[in-house]
Amino acid sequence: MTDLQQRAAEVAHIRRRHLAKGDPVPPPLTMAAMFHLPGEPGNFHQYGRSENPTWEAVEEMLSHLEDAEAVAFPSGMAAISAVLFGLLRAGDRVLLPSDAYYTPRVLAERFLKSFGVTTDLRPTASFMEGGFDGYRLVYVETPSNPGLDLCDLSAVTSAAHEAGALVVADNTTMTPYGQRPLEFRVDVVVSADTKAPNGHSDTLFGHVASNDPTIVAAVREWRKLSGSIPGPFEAWLVHRGLETLDVRFDRMCRTAETIAPRLSAHPAVRNIRFPGLPTDASHDLARTQMKRFGFLIGLTLASESAAERFINECALIQPATSFGGVHTSAERRARWGDAVAPGFVRLSVGCEPTEELWKALETALDGADQD
Template sequence: MTIRNDDDRRFADLLHHRSARLEQGDPITPPLVSAATYHLPRADVGGYVYGRTTMPTWDEVEAQMAVLEGAPCVSFPSGMAAISAALMAAVVPGRRVVLPSDGYYTVRLFAEQFLKGFGVPVDYVPTLAMGQADFTGAGIVYLETPSNPGLEVCDIAAVAARAHAAGAVVIVDNTTMTAVLQRPLDLGADLVVAADTKAPGGHSDVLFGHVAGRDAAVMARVRDWRKLSGAVPGSFEAWLVHRGMETLELRLSRMCASAQVVAERLAAHPKVRAVRYPGLPDDPSHAVTVRQARGFGFLIGMTLDSADQAEAFLAACPYLARATSFGATHSAGERRARWGDAVPEGFIRLSIGVEPVEALWDGIAEALAVV
């Protein structure tokens, strides 16, 4: 058997990760096991013990994710649960945490309301400045690249090398790209966090997240945090994400191809003031993305002249869900300044879905015509 490349093998293995364990008559898809308690006449012979420790359906989705990440994974009930677990597992008393000032704002809220309250120094650095930042005294360097929502990109390998030289652990939020398009662990990151609520789940019907890493001691702390904090996912949610993951590579292929078409057309449209998409050759993020990723993603940043124009566009487009999330089968749009992100008032984050691209573009063009 000849496999074209490692990515193809990984995507095929993801679909068949249960095969070697199947016995005669076993279901091909993992069963949904919702038990919280298990038959436990003895406590010294292994097996499932209690639902806060582990569940069969968690095991299945974590095994599936591990194929994609190339590393052990621990699942959580949301992306923020995964992020907070990674931070708490890696934080070092007295050593500062460096966070992106232009990344997902809830991470900054967690740092301000909890990490600082525990006496942990926190510094904020723009994504584009991470390559030159001073990491002296840092215990954690946290990256989000491309950043959400600005789509700024930093060189993960270069930043990780500098952070490690300063003795810091590198955590990368890979939600916007997923391990299909970008593998931060291969580029030097110590931990990857992601909100599987987005593209892996893919259908806007589940909250989920995971942490991946190759250092057994750090991952043991992540797993202990889940057990001791009780931040555990439900079995049904794990089952839904497992189902979504089986079409992830296929969905992303269409979403990214459509995003390229839409971004190019938006960039040429007279009513659009600015477009950010790493797949555009003149985008500031293009060169680094080419080096460290296998695609440009499905998120587009477009800027209209005003908040009123942006809201009118979103109201007029028939194929954009007005939702504060991304990565689903349906395309979505949101004016991000309403949450306080440091973007122009007319900035819209577009998440391109799996609609036929010409129909999607017709809807976007019709909406632009009325603003």
């Protein structure tokens, strides 16, 4: 049994370590702004902006999966913000991917710039070009969202550390079961647990994980002082979702690996990106640094109208932004301004039976190809 399999086997049993006879097996939902605190505060729960037992339960589970200390946040962007605002200072330079999730770029332009932090952009596929001299922080997202390009985590981390930079990796698309950036000496992992870790599209959540206690302390302090705290009910939902993540993620990845070659062969598909395809530009690197190939597939159809028909007319596609739910979902990413073709579709494979999902996708593609 591999270490990752062992962690998957143990994840639903973590709470058992703390149980006394008669205790509830699921974690209680602790809805508290105040805690009973007579006398000196000491090492007790004190105030709802600082700590909550339900957060701590989900942080323990995330820490187990990451094999590093994890800090919970109310969204993926809250986790990213904690890292950027907690670790950067005026005069620092940060390098962001130009083709990854767009909101960190907007955050940097709107707010970090005014605080004296300089931001540069670089495509994921050529992230090593230009080196990392002069940067305080290097931020990668691999596979990139939505284009699914990869960068070499080991090479980036080695070069960035030699230049004196911290490396932050957004692992939202892969989860700890699909890719483990900390094993490549990445300093910080951020993730939007809104996606597959929760898995049911009913709450926002995020986390930061690191083996550096100074970094963990900084993001915890940012959370406490900024008030960027998760709600206990949201934490409870994510705890429940994490118990089934291994099963759901495995089903989603297996289905994606099955249908990607079929999508590639369909005449309506002009181009496809999926790291699991041997023909994909990132396949060799994916085999080296990823545990799985993921559940996201990028499809380019002939036009905007063809893409919209495919999404809207497929009986087993939920038209929606975001990804990672139990239901297959899709959206045309150009509508948000991503630098992709008008007919590009980000397909997030869900947990439906594989062959039934393929039949629905094939039928919708057949209709989308009729102009």
